[in-house]
Amino acid sequence: MFQPPSITDSRSRDRRIQVIVRLLEGNSCDQLSIEDLARMVNLSPGRLAHLFKSEMEVSIQQYLTQLRLAKAKDHLETSFLSVKEIAASVGFPSVTRFVGCFKSLIGATPAQYRKQLARIPYLPASAGNGSKIGKGIAENRTNSRI
Numbered sequence: 001m002f003q004p005p006s007i008t009d010s011r012s013r014d015r016r017i018q019v020i021v022r023l024l025e026g027n028s029c030d031q032l033s034i035e036d037l038a039r040m041v042n043l044s045p046g047r048l049a050h051l052f053k054s055e056m057e058v059s060i061q062q063y064l065t066q067l068r069l070a071k072a073k074d075h076l077e078t079s080f081l082s083v084k085e086i087a088a089s090v091g092f093p094s095v096t097r098f099v100g101c102f103k104s105l106i107g108a109t110p111a112q113y114r115k116q117l118a119r120i121p122y123l124p125a126s127a128g129n130g131s132k133i134g135k136g137i138a139e140n141r142t143n144s145r146i
Contacts (some may be wrong), residue, residue, distance in 0.1 A: 016041040017055045020048070024060070028067040029091035034060060068092060069105055076114045083110045 013021075020037055037060070038048040052060050068090040075086045087098035103109050108116065 013055055014051060016043060016048075017052055020052060020060070021056070021063075024064055024067060028064060028071065029089065031091065031093070032064075064091075065101055066105070069102055072098070072102065072110065073106070073113070076110055077117060086110065 019041055023037065023040065024032070034045045034049060038045040041048065043051065049060060052063070056063055058066070071090045072086050072092075075081055075089065079086075081089065083099070084095050087095045090098075092098035092101070099109050102113070106113055
């Protein structure tokens with residue numbers, strides 16, 4: 001699958017790019033303009049775009065989209081939110097754009113991706129690995145006083 005480029009890669013990064021990456025990671029759901037980002041690190045929008053691409057090997061918009069799609073993928077795997085709710089929660093302005101971006105990067109629509117996940121056999125936590133989750137619930141039932 002895909003993984004957004006990390007700021008912790010072995011290459012040394014410009015401090016201004018580190019600031020922008022952390023800001024994008026912390027605020028990926030917000031609508032941020034390149035002008036606002038550039039102002040935060042005292043660069044022109046054009047210089048920031050050039051520097052970011054040379055350091056991160058993707059544009060700011062591509063990086064932001066990858067961050068949003070990684071969050072969306074996590075929501076699809078761990079929640080029962082609708083595709084529309086997930087699109088809004090990760091910062092996509094429209095469901096159509098979200099579905100298009102998701103499909104182009106992942107190779108399936110969000111609904112298809114979720115459906116594929118449902119086909120993966122589920123292995124219960126207590127299946128031979130010594131998990132205490134089920135035991136703890138059973139013990140709580142027998143030890144509880146009513």
